[in-house]
Amino acid sequence: MLDIQTKLNPVPFTRVRIDDPFWMERSRTNREHTIPAIYDQCERSGRLEALKLQWREGEPKPHVFWDSDVTKWIEAASYSLALHPDAELEKRVDETIDLLASGQQPDGYLNIYFTAVEPGKRWMDLKDAHELYCAGHLFEAGVAHFEATGSRKLLDVVCKYADYIAQVFGSAEGQIQGYCGHPEIELALVRLYRCTNNRSYLDLSKYFVDERGRQPNYFDSEKEARGGTPAYFEHYFSAPGRQTTHDYSQSHKPVREQEQVVGHSVRAMYLYSAMADLAEEYNDPTLMDACKNLWNHLTETQMYITGGIGSSEGNEGFTDEYDLPNDTAYCETCASIGLVFWNHRMLHATGEAKYADVLERALYNGAISGVSLSGKSFFYVNPLESHGQHHRQEWFEVSCCPANLSRLLTTLGQYIYSEGEREAAVNLYVQSTGELAVNGEQVKLRQQTNYPWEGHVAVTLELGKSSEFALKLRRPGWCSRVEVSVNGEKQPASVEKGYIVLDRVWNNGDRVELEMEMVAERIYVNPAVAADRGRVAIQRGPVVYCLEEADNGPGLDKLSLSPEAPLNVKFDASLLEGVAVIRTMAQRPIEQDWAGKLYANKRGRSENIEVSAIPYYAWDNRQPGAMLVWIRESS
Template identity: 35%
Template sequence: MTFVNDTSRSPRAQVRPIAIERVELAGFVRRYQDLMKSTSLALQYDYLESSGRIDNFRKAIGSMEGDFTGWFFNDSDIYKWIEAASYSLSYDEDSEIQTRIESLITLIESVQKKSEVGYVNTYFTGERASEKWKDLKSMHELYCAGHLIQAGIAYKRVTGNESLFNVCVKVADNILKTFPDDDCEVTTGHPELEMAMIELHRETGNRNYLEFVQRLIDNRGKGYAGGDEYHIDHASFRDLKELAGHAVRMLYLLTGAADVFLETGDETLLAVLERLWIDLTSRKMYITGGAGSRYEGEAFGEAYELPSGRAYSETCAAIGNVFWNWRMYMLAGDAKYLDVLERSFYNSVLSGISLDGRRYFYVNPLEDVGNHNRKEWFECACCPPNIARLLTSFSGYLYGTTLDEIRVNFYEASRASIPFRDGEVSIVQKTAFPHSEEVNLVISTDLDTSLSILLRIPEWTEGNFDLQIDGVKQKIRPEKGFVRLEGNWKGKTEVSLTLPMRIRMMTANPLLRENTDKVAIQRGPLIYCAEGIDNPTFDVRTLSVPSKRNLELSESDALDGNPVVISGKGIAYDLDDWDKKLYDSLGSVKSKGKNVR
């Protein structure tokens, strides 16, 4: 069984996930999973090959001549691809993908054998071998090792084959041997190894991996990663008062710290996690769930520094936001973390990939004049395989369990077989979510026992919903974002849930000065965009909409899945009187408006 994070034995996990194999998607996200299999993974592999990333392994073992190609962290893209491809095998066997994974594993094994000590990094071979471990701040050795470990765990869980897992155990043990002492001067320049080592601890039971991660976190602020804010080394972790520095690094670090709490219950870590989560959601997150506003340093800015046109909002940061909020949910059981995860997933992760699965955004601005387009690949290609590993593993996020509960975390047409006590509970979801308000669940089981089924009520419903069990209307008040359905579920039960998707005009905190007198349009979990390509008769930058909601819904047949389109009446202003003018006195320029749809 394949768990994204196996918290089945984590002492502080309030909620535990369901294995990916037990949940078969059939709706909105399944289309993206099919794209991964039919298009994205194959194209990504081709780019890994044509960009020289795979050749770096051949060069490292001497089967090919030449020097290392590309960025020093390029190995990590291959590992993320293996992880994504492994997850894809859990719901659809594919001999070509399997063959490609095995060929890559053979190369990785050969690199490790040549190192003789368990070390794997193709940049630090040949003349550069003597430089390994000399610059942990900048050179991403621990980052690459983390992605290798995650790939090895995923491949083992999906296939049962331990070849790559054995490699990553040797990699982890080599790291422990290289940095053996409690006072050893080590922390990660780019966090990632933290969550990987914790998952390796969960897979093996070896507490040495857990204790090493604790040391990595405790060593922050001591100057081992340069002592600067960019590397989140400017203060000790427990003294952090706000999100700062490189957004992806910070979010990955918080994910690793949440993993440590799940294993140890260290309340001082939890206090930091909760404090920084409030900072994110109340001061430093875009309405899309995007994170990191600055191009400079790919960094979090100051509080309320969230420009739309200059939004950096890296796709990997949105993925980091998903990872962190997933752990926060597992440790607290509160649906507010799933609300942020959902917002980030639908609006900042999925914006990072085109509808045909061939192109990607690295940066996700909320406003643009038409110059920002998705690309097939990047020189720094962290985002494409990162999106792939999240999409191919998304089945593992839909449900959770406790000792006496089954929790429905997200809504997606799907079929799940959930182990519970001495039996199984089948849940079939029928829905066109996220475009449809209606979710129908058919719950079937032979278990003759009492259990609770919890249904998430997203924050965007503002507490409004309609619930029926076998046609009988229910009145239940949500607690921590869930409604609890209690009883004996033996046989077959039909549950109908309506989550009203009112069109909401969202406004921003007045301290977010750029958004003064602006609104964003939201329906359900989705943030909408007025695009020039859909509105060719006026400049959307001049559009003004009335506060009275005169908006209408329709389905579009121009895009796959028949998404809901929002239309309404507004006013667009012409700019004739501003020709060759940048400034003028208030009232002297009479902008003329025209009614537009």
């Protein structure tokens, strides 16, 4: 059974104030540039106009998933308003909500495409048409707007739609016994339940998760009901490898029987997030065991060092175990974001720091690489090697990633702290102040740190009165040596489930200091990963590094790092908004030895050169050029 006696809950981002050197600039950029840029793109692309439901035959058709781009923007903007009131942004949000609400049908149904373009085809293509997926993002937007503003303006619209869906779907006679091809509504319904305390939403989420993968497979039955003809949208979602099996949508078998991550990576992360939620809500160890098995398979055989997941463009997802190519790595930004969501849930369900380690890896590398430092251009795909052709774009035909990343950044505070009946936990080291409730009392934790560039963290406690509880500080998986002190006195670093636990009576003003050894180090991969045999990556703290042509010139793949050369670290405040640069020695072939030759009967000579590595998240923010994470290592 799940351990509910020592359960920790995330501290809401509204009770966290971040003033961190690393994250403050990203938060400001998100607020001042990214959120407005996404709105402008929604306007230019016709997404906002489509909400008026005035499409006419012969005009470009709205896409089936356009609703979700708009509602994710509402979610990001609403959460931004919660911390940073902005009259102009609030006006835009209200106007967009009015447009959405105006399209709700009398029975509660709300979807651009199947109201304006194909009104007679509701729920006929659950496999591909994204109706329930769009509903899920609408539900999340309704919860976000209510939590941020206290207004039920969008929440009431959402609840009416959710009530309608609960009537349409289920196992009773006359109901549709199906589920969405793209999981999302499942986790959204749990959020809606927690917001409204309406149990029917939680039960509907459980129904969708339990129904997935049962035989006969619903998507086969759905196609048979159409007379065997392909769904209208199947041409759009039928890239090679995507639709050949039900693995793509994780509907190949019941979720409790799934032990290996398969299919579309974003769909998998959203499904697993819902499974973790339901395992907690229903105290269901069978769902949690499935989550743990899937997590082990993912992290042991399918996850990139950057926290990127999904190696193949063909299915936007997983392939064979250890198949982790670099230049063709897909690693959709949304997939790393989904990995953050899932691991956040697993962390609180288990109390194990290993889930926070993966969350942190994805956050500092594979997720924030998805947006430029300007905040106005984005990666959909995040490869670990580029020959100079891969660049961020201002928008995409399928633009799920920009608003998804924006909503992650607006709620960053919720990932930092956790609270329990007599426990306070620090999960991420971000300079901030968190207001926690422990032992029925308010406890303020004030973090001071220059993480991720330095390993020193100071936590000062502000208490109304002395209180006995356990303060838990995550010992990151990358950290080999740590020292802890309380009020200047060293303490034993007792570690439980990856957390340093300090259980004592705390007084106002007590100061805990954590000194984590943060050194640049070489990282090697399981030799089963063919793409990286004989190669090495560089990591320092949670940050993965790469070589970029802007620093090292062309021919990155010809370089070989010296295995014993020091990895020298120096912070450069003027580079890429301030980064720690790692310099070391490498060997480069002398091109002159190969002039006019394709083959030779002896090795060519090499010259020693100094190379510079920058954080992976910051690449492609200067002049175009090649990039490389996994670098050859000289023998």
